[in-house]
Amino acid sequence: MNLLEKMRETFALTDFEARKIFRQKKCLAGLAVNLLLTLLVLVGFYLRKTGAIKGHRQEFEGRLITEFINGTSFCITVLLPAIYMIMPMVLAMMAASVLAGEQGNGTLRMMSVRPISRWNVVISKLLAVTLYSLFLLSCLFATSMALGSLFFGYGGDIIVFGPAFIGKGAGIFIMDSDTAMERAVLAYFFCAYSLLSLSAMFIMSSVIFRNATTAAIVPLGIYYTSYILDALPLMESIQRFLPTRYLMLWKYTMAQEIMWDRMLSDGIFLAIYTLLYVIIAGFVFNGSDL
Amino acid sequence: MSGKIIEVRNLSRSYGRNKAVDNVSFSVEEGSVHGFLGPNGAGKTTVIKMLLGLIMPDCGEVEIFGLDFFSRRNEILKRVGAVVEAPAFFEYLTAFENLKFLSKFSGGCAEERILEALSIVGLSDVKDKCVGTFSYGMKQRLGIAQTLPPRQQACISGRAHERPGPARHRWSPQAHKKTFSGERRHSLPLEPSAWRGGAGLRQGVNNRPWKDHLRIRCPGAAPGGGKD
Ligand SMILES: Nc1ncnc2c1ncn2[C@@H]1O[C@H](COP(=O)(O)OP(=O)(O)OP(=O)(O)O)[C@@H](O)[C@H]1O
C-alpha cells in the first residue's frame, strides 16, 4: 500500500522530469551533436567507398575494408565515438542541469516544499535522464541505420576489428549479415545499460557538488582520465581499479561468440556501482540544505 | 492546542560556528497575518526554511496544525503554501503549466482552481506564456498564485510580497487575507525584510513575539534590513 503510493509518486515525478527535459531547447543539443557525428562518419564512409581518397584504394587492406562498408557497419561505427565521448558529455550536462542547475535557480526548493520524498526526487531525475539517453540512442540507431542503408545498402557482412572492441589479443574476423544486424541491436541495447550507470554517477555528483559546472566537470574528468588510462600501455596494474572498468560491457557483443559470462559478471558489478551511486546521492540529498 | 496554527519551541540552527538561529520560540494564531521582521542576516529565512523542512534544525520543536512537523511532514505540507525567498519557476513552461504541476505534487486540484488563482493575481492574460518571458513582478505574482490552488490553510512566504510593483492589482497583506480566506483560514507569516511603507503589515502583527525571541546577530543592520 505504502510502497504502491511511493511508486506512484516516483512515476508522477519521473513523468514531470522527463517532460521538463523534452521541453527545453538544450534537449536538442544532444540530438544535434549526434546528428553531426553521424553525418561526418557518413561523409568519411562515402568518400572511402567511392574511392575519392586516392592511395587507400590501392592497398589491399584498404580495398578489403571498403568491401565491408554497408548499413550495419555504418551503424556500429557511429556508436563508438557516441558511446565513448559524446553521450557521456551530453548526459553529464543534462544531469547537472536537472539537479544542480535546479538547485541553483531555486526551482528545486519550490518542489521540495511539497509533500514528496527527496529519495523520489533523486530517483525520478535519474530515470528522466535515462529516458533522455534512451531517446538519444534510439535516434542515433534509427538515423545511422537509415542513412547507412540509403547510401551503402541495407545489411551485409561486416569486418570486426577485435582490438577496437575487446582489447589487445582479439582478432580480426568477418561476421555474416544476419549476425551483424543482431549484434548491432544488442550493442545499442547494452549501451543503454552503461549509460544508466554513468547517469547515476552524474546525478550523484550533482547532489554532492551542488554547482552545475563542477557537477558536470568532475565526473567527466574522472571518466575521460580513466578512459585514456585504460587505453595506455604500461597502465595494466591500475586498470582494474578504474571506475570505467565494468562500464562498457556492450563491447562483448562484438566478439566472435558473444561473451555472455563476461557480460554477466561485468553487468553485476556495474549494477552494484550504480546502486551505490544512487544510495549515496539519496542519502546526501536527504540531509542537504535546500 | 486550538487556535494555534504554528507553534515553534526553542528552535536553533548553526552554520558551522555561526549560530544563525538561537533558541527561537513563537506561535501564530489561526486566521492572523504576521510579518517576520529583522535585520539582514538575523535568521528569518533560516527559521522559515526550518518550518518547511528545507533544512533541519539542530534542536527545537515545530508544530503546524497541532501536528509534529518532523514526523508528519507530508500531511502538513499538503496544507501549506509557501514561497521561500525569490519565486523560482520552470522558465520553459507556461504559467498555467507551472501551477498545474506544482499543485499536482501538493495533492492536486481542479483546473478551475488554478485559473481562479491566476485571475486573482492578475495573470489570466499571460497564463499560456512561458514564465521565462515574465518580468520579476509577474513572477512574484505567480509565486503568490502558486501558494493557492490546493486547499491551503497556512501560507508561508518570504520576500514574495516584498515591495509589490504598482501594477493593476495592488498587493497588500490585508488584500491577501481578504482574498484567500473565505472558507479556509489562513495564517500568513510574511518575511518582507525590505518592505517599505509596510504600515498595514505592522498592523497585522497581533502579538509580537518575533523580535524579542530572535537573537539578532547583526547589530549594524544593513540599510535594507527590516525595522519594526
Ligand atoms: N547556506 C548558508 N551557509 C552558511 N551560513 C549561512 C547560510 N545561510 C545563511 N547563513 C547565515 O545564517 C545567518 C542567517 O541567515 P538568514 O538567511 O536566515 O538571514 P535573514 O534574516 O533571512 O536575512 P535577510 O534579511 O538578508 O534575508 C546569517 O548570518 C547568514 O550568514
Ligand SMILES: [Mg+2]
Ligand atoms: Mg532572508
